[in-house]
Amino acid sequence: xxxxxxxxxxxxxxxxxxxxxxxxxxxxxxxxxxxxxxxxxxxxxxxxxxxxxxxxxxxxxxxxxxxxxxxxxxxxxxxxxxxxxxxxxxxxxxxxxxxxxxxxxxxxxxxxxxxxxxxxxxxxxxxxxxxxxxxxxxxxxxxxxxxxxxxxxxxxxxxxxxxxxxxxxxxxxxxxxxxxxxxxxxxxxxxxxxxxxxxxxxxxxxxxxxxxxxxxxxxxxxxxxxxxxxxxxxxxxxxxxxxxxxxxxxxxxxxxxxxxxxxxxxxxxxxxxxxxxxxxxxxxxxxxxxxxxxxxxxxxxxxxxxxxxxxxxxxxxxxxxxxxxxxxxxxxxxxxxxxxxxxxxxxxxxxxxxxxxxxxxxxxxxxx
Amino acid sequence: xxxxxxxxxxxxxxxxxxxxxxxxxxxxxxxxxxxxxxxxxxxxxxxxxxxxxxxxxxxxxxxxxxxxxxxxxxxxxxxxxxxxxxxxxxxxxxxxxxxxxxxxxxxxxxxxxxxxxxxxxxxxxxxxxxxxxxxxxxxxxxxxxxxxxxxxxxxxxxxxxxxxxxxxxxxxxxxxxxxxxxxxxxxxxxxxxxxxxxxxxxxxxxxxxxxxxxxxxxxxxxxxxxxxxxxxxxxxxxxxxxxxxxxxxxxxxxxxxxxxxxxxxxxxxxxxxxxxxxxxxxxxxxxxxxxxxxxxxxxxxxxxxxxxxxxxxxxxxxxxxxxxxxxxxxxxxxxxxxxxxxxxxxxxxxxxxxxxxxxxxxxxxxxxxxxxxxxxxxxxxxxxxxxxxxxxxxxxxxxxxxxxxxxxxxxxxxxxxxxxxxxxxxxxxxxxxx
Numbered sequence: 001x002x003x004x005x006x007x008x009x010x011x012x013x014x015x016x017x018x019x020x021x022x023x024x025x026x027x028x029x030x031x032x033x034x035x036x037x038x039x040x041x042x043x044x045x046x047x048x049x050x051x052x053x054x055x056x057x058x059x060x061x062x063x064x065x066x067x068x069x070x071x072x073x074x075x076x077x078x079x080x081x082x083x084x085x086x087x088x089x090x091x092x093x094x095x096x097x098x099x100x101x102x103x104x105x106x107x108x109x110x111x112x113x114x115x116x117x118x119x120x121x122x123x124x125x126x127x128x129x130x131x132x133x134x135x136x137x138x139x140x141x142x143x144x145x146x147x148x149x150x151x152x153x154x155x156x157x158x159x160x161x162x163x164x165x166x167x168x169x170x171x172x173x174x175x176x177x178x179x180x181x182x183x184x185x186x187x188x189x190x191x192x193x194x195x196x197x198x199x200x201x202x203x204x205x206x207x208x209x210x211x212x213x214x215x216x217x218x219x220x221x222x223x224x225x226x227x228x229x230x231x232x233x234x235x236x237x238x239x240x241x242x243x244x245x246x247x248x249x250x251x252x253x254x255x256x257x258x259x260x261x262x263x264x265x266x267x268x269x270x271x272x273x274x275x276x277x278x279x280x281x282x283x284x285x286x287x288x289x290x291x292x293x294x295x296x297x298x299x300x301x302x303x304x305x306x307x308x309x310x311x312x313x314x315x316x317x318x319x320x321x322x323x324x325x326x327x328x329x330x331x332x333x334x335x336x337x338x339x340x341x342x343x344x345x346x347x348x349x350x351x352x353x354x355x356x357x358x359x360x361x362x363x364x365x366x367x368x
Numbered sequence: 369x370x371x372x373x374x375x376x377x378x379x380x381x382x383x384x385x386x387x388x389x390x391x392x393x394x395x396x397x398x399x400x401x402x403x404x405x406x407x408x409x410x411x412x413x414x415x416x417x418x419x420x421x422x423x424x425x426x427x428x429x430x431x432x433x434x435x436x437x438x439x440x441x442x443x444x445x446x447x448x449x450x451x452x453x454x455x456x457x458x459x460x461x462x463x464x465x466x467x468x469x470x471x472x473x474x475x476x477x478x479x480x481x482x483x484x485x486x487x488x489x490x491x492x493x494x495x496x497x498x499x500x501x502x503x504x505x506x507x508x509x510x511x512x513x514x515x516x517x518x519x520x521x522x523x524x525x526x527x528x529x530x531x532x533x534x535x536x537x538x539x540x541x542x543x544x545x546x547x548x549x550x551x552x553x554x555x556x557x558x559x560x561x562x563x564x565x566x567x568x569x570x571x572x573x574x575x576x577x578x579x580x581x582x583x584x585x586x587x588x589x590x591x592x593x594x595x596x597x598x599x600x601x602x603x604x605x606x607x608x609x610x611x612x613x614x615x616x617x618x619x620x621x622x623x624x625x626x627x628x629x630x631x632x633x634x635x636x637x638x639x640x641x642x643x644x645x646x647x648x649x650x651x652x653x654x655x656x657x658x659x660x661x662x663x664x665x666x667x668x669x670x671x672x673x674x675x676x677x678x679x680x681x682x683x684x685x686x687x688x689x690x691x692x693x694x695x696x697x698x699x700x701x702x703x704x705x706x707x708x709x710x711x712x713x714x715x716x717x718x719x720x721x722x723x724x725x726x727x728x729x730x731x732x733x734x735x736x737x738x739x740x741x742x743x744x745x746x747x748x749x750x751x752x753x754x755x756x757x758x759x760x761x762x763x764x765x766x767x768x769x770x771x772x773x774x775x776x777x778x779x780x781x782x783x784x785x786x787x788x789x790x791x792x793x794x795x796x797x798x799x800x801x802x
Contacts, residue, residue: 185495187496189499
């Protein structure tokens with residue numbers, strides 16, 4: 001009836017795709033988004049800095065994969081970021097806004113560094129066991145606190161986890177000044193520089209820092225476990241029910257508060273483990289920049305991938321690639337770093353935009 | 369779908385147009401193109417046309433800087449490297465720059481990356497980069513790494529890991545002479561207030577220091593001794609900001625020192641915060657002056673600035689890169705001052721006392737020919753006693769010096785056993801306020 005009263009249809013109508021989209025079509029949209037992003041960035045590059053965009057793209061590629069070493073560093077950073085994104089997946093699947101990954105990574109990093117500093121004489125295998133267990137525990141505690149408060153008193157988890165980040169940052173600053181390498185320098189420097197105790201070794205050769213095979217193996221295992229945990233297990237099912245509707249979950253006999261606490265402990269523990277990877281597996285130092293905003297970047301990745309840990313790998317790689325590429329352009333063409341940030345921004349805009357078209361149908365007036 | 373493909377095709381065509389346009393009319397492209405394009409002007413190791421007669425054409429230099437040209441300390445290093453580039457005739461693509469690299473694991477990644485790109489020598493310019501550069505040096509034994517202002521090269525035992533520092537304390541001593549001349553003039557003219565003197569009738573100087581490290585202590589002690597060499601009755605108050613670059617903090621520290629009666633404010637911190645505060649006080653009618661650091665402060669304090677001690681890093685960078693080109697080994701600890709022209713003071717301000725230029729020239733000449741030493745043990749006391757022993761170097765990593773006796777021949781040998789300053793004594797007449 002109402003349609004009769006209206007003179008015209010609206011110019012654009014946006015509706016959610018209720019039936020979903022075939023995977024092939026969805027990826028088609030994403031690829032188109034990426035191509036559009038490259039075209040728009042190319043125009044921007046040409047208009048602003050008068051350079052051949054192809055050179056700039058080639059330079060970005062070189063920055064990320066130009067040499068074996070660079071490829072490994074790109075892979076290493078991808079793995080740390082992917083680990084954090086995987087950690088967020090269970091919490092987000094439960095619609096629990098854990099934006100405290102930053103802090104959970106830091107506390108994991110602090111205890112890992114503490115183990116490296118205080119127990120360098122421990123047998124290597126035991127030291128690694130202690131580092132891993134304590135970083136998991138530290139992260140779990142950091143995640144469990146907001147989970148518990150939410151379950152018990154219904155506190156707002158967004159604010160709570162955010163504020164836990166600040167506590168973790170201050171804690172890190174405290175320990176950095178406790179362990180500082182030179183009095184008053186407020187820098188820890190490289191831990192166990194000579195003995196290399198507690199450094200995650202190479203997988204394919206002797207020594208350290210040549211390949212990061214263990215990082216890859218461990219994180220891929222985590223990604224697989226999280227994937228199946230969310231899809232195939234009873235607890236994963238509980239998480240998705242709680243995420244859809246707390247009341248439904250309660251009606252179905254799920255103990256919601258227990259799910260909150262348990263899931264946040266898991267989420268925090270994996271974040272803490274990412275802190276272990278960052279300290280023992282890549283930087284061998286600790287500072288407030290150990291997490292370096294990755295806890296927030298991981299949120300975008302987790303959402304873009306809809307908690308699918310394998311798709312996360314693709315987006316993580318894209319983001320790390322953009323980051324490495326941006327640094328390379330800045331160095332190679334003597335461009336201000338803001339220029340490369342513009343390119344990164346454009347690409348992210350289109351990638352996020354593509355997700356909109358995957359989710360929603362846009363109809364123009366007159367079309368069917 | 370068909371429509372969509374058509375649009376896509378159109379967009380791809382636009383892209384190719386843009387790409388071609390970029391290549392066609394941009395004359396700058398050849399300069400900035402990557403070495404892999406086969407451009408004959410870029411030196412590549414496998415290129416047989418590269419003449420062996422000029423080994424400078426093959427050298428590749430990597431630079432890791434804590435800041436960029438907007439920050440005085442890094443600016444001085446950039447100027448130094450550009451100077452070396454000019455002296456040695458290096459082309460732009462022989463130097464790879466990384467700006468604004470923090471003092472964390474990023475520095476290691478960049479060191480490794482530069483080594484991987486085939487750099488023969490890699491410089492890092494901030495103290496906090498040191499342990500990361502050392503790590504990279506251990507992993508790339510064929511590449512020389514220099515941690516500027518660092519102090520662990522000798523102890524590390526790595527043959528390809530080096531430290532360098534200028535003997536800036538010499539220039540600080542000379543800037544102290546400038547300050548002493550001014551104090552003498554002010555006292556003789558009777559233009560100081562009672563608050564400018566302490567209970568014993570000594571004129572108060574002030575100093576804004578960054579960190580309570582030896583390099584800062586060495587610097588302000590040299591400044592104080594320089595002033596004292598001209599006008600004996602001086603004391604000095606020091607305030608630390610705990611940051612190398614903090615405009616507000618340095619300004620606040622200078623204001624606090626002036627409020628305490630300090631007449632001339634020196635600094636070892638990288639911003640113009642202190643000179644700006646002193647200039648404002650000067651314009652408000654106070655009798656206050658300042659001595660800056662790194663750069664000429666006359667832009668920030670046209671009336672109040674007397675001079676600034678400054679480094680000419682090009683002396684070192686030229687030496688280091690030239691040594692690498694000639695296939696030699698850089699000194700593990702390089703520290704030079706006036707005799708090599710590695711330090712200087714900037715132009716004297718309009719308010720400098722008459723006769724200052726002559727006094728400066730005399731001090732500079734004496735420092736150059738070695739007839740004057742900044743830390744002569746007869747010129748200062750610690751707890752009322754003359755210093756007879758001071759160890760210059762730490763070998764076991766606990767930051768307590770345990771080796772190399774620096775006091776002999778009547779003076780404490782600064783930057784003698786290692787490049788980084790070691791003087792950390794709290795001498796009489798200088799008070800740390802925080």
